[in-house]
Amino acid sequence: MVPSISRRAFIKGGLAAAGTVAASGVPARAARLDERRQLATLLDISKCVGCEACVEACREVNEEKKPDPRKPFPKMYPPRVKVEDWSDKKDVSDRLTPYNWLFIQSAAVEIDGKEKTLTIPRRCMHCANPPCVKLCPWGAAQQLENGISRIDADICLGGSKCKAVCPWSIPQRQTGTGLYLDLLPSLAGNGVMYKCDRCYDRVADGELPACIEACPEGVQTIGPRPEIIKKAHQLAKETGGYIYGETENGGTNTIYVSPVPFETLNRQIEKGSGRPHLGSVAATMEQADKLVTAMLIAPFAGAIAAVGKYYKLFKSTKEEGAPNE
Ligand code: SF4
Ligand code: SF4
Numbered sequence: 001m002v003p004s005i006s007r008r009a010f011i012k013g014g015l016a017a018a019g020t021v022a023a024s025g026v027p028a029r030a031a032r033l034d035e036r037r038q039l040a041t042l043l044d045i046s047k048c049v050g051c052e053a054c055v056e057a058c059r060e061v062n063e064e065k066k067p068d069p070r071k072p073f074p075k076m077y078p079p080r081v082k083v084e085d086w087s088d089k090k091d092v093s094d095r096l097t098p099y100n101w102l103f104i105q106s107a108a109v110e111i112d113g114k115e116k117t118l119t120i121p122r123r124c125m126h127c128a129n130p131p132c133v134k135l136c137p138w139g140a141a142q143q144l145e146n147g148i149s150r151i152d153a154d155i156c157l158g159g160s161k162c163k164a165v166c167p168w169s170i171p172q173r174q175t176g177t178g179l180y181l182d183l184l185p186s187l188a189g190n191g192v193m194y195k196c197d198r199c200y201d202r203v204a205d206g207e208l209p210a211c212i213e214a215c216p217e218g219v220q221t222i223g224p225r226p227e228i229i230k231k232a233h234q235l236a237k238e239t240g241g242y243i244y245g246e247t248e249n250g251g252t253n254t255i256y257v258s259p260v261p262f263e264t265l266n267r268q269i270e271k272g273s274g275r276p277h278l279g280s281v282a283a284t285m286e287q288a289d290k291l292v293t294a295m296l297i298a299p300f301a302g303a304i305a306a307v308g309k310y311y312k313l314f315k316s317t318k319e320e321g322a323p324n325e
């Protein structure tokens, strides 16, 4: 049984853990993972019928990971830190939100002289060298050995750095939840950032991500990145199609093949907050200044990760009804 722990003990214990890790040092996180071990997905846009079965499956399977914020929200200082509350708009499914990690974008195009609407499933691209992971000051965003990037809701302070450095602004913030409430409710972050975690838990159990399993049209294929890249080129060659994701941001683990150029799709889709573009993207992490920043901030990442472990323990005891000072 987990021992009971008070709020004061949590802060004391968490800071002690942070100190130990900071003193021991942690490895810099700038290294790129072996691509042969990274799992990538191939999305054949020509097959998608926009039925949203994948969107529904994603919502259902990941229900327990979604935020349950505490209200009223603490007042933030400085007040420019924006409150973002999606808890009364959980049903929104036409953009990315903390409650909706996958949505369908549409583009009206012309193929062989005929008008057609293409539908494109959009979520985190799972970059091969993800800036959201490398530049998260607290180590809340992590990349697993198989290339999946995920944000640990128990460590994230909702500062939104991941969204700021993501070329597609994918992560979405929910205020009133997470570590900041128990640490510095008015001064640190402002919630937790959420995004597709490629169903890392299902994948670890040998299952398919829910969106892939639910698709009636077989739009997505998953496999080791080099194989998926090969398949994407084969498909593009056979169909006269175009590829997106192989080189964008230095390469991603989400590879789209489209029957029309991505410049055309990018012109036609609705873009903006929670609706990512399909334009060209330079390799963010190859910019030397950002790599240096990543290495400089790495020590804090281990420290806050240690606090996060204490937070998990703290939360579980609170849920069991432990007294809270
Ligand atoms: S698309 Fe954005 S959120 Fe996803 S891995 Fe890349 S940088 Fe991170
Ligand atoms: S991989 Fe999982 S979390 Fe990501 S969009 Fe698909 S179902 Fe949702």
Ligand code: SF4
Pocket: 047, 048, 049, 050, 051, 052, 053, 054, 055, 104, 119, 121, 214, 215, 216, 217, 218, 219, 220
């Ligand atoms: S389930 Fe498949 S066909 Fe339906 S919207 Fe999703 S990717 Fe497209």
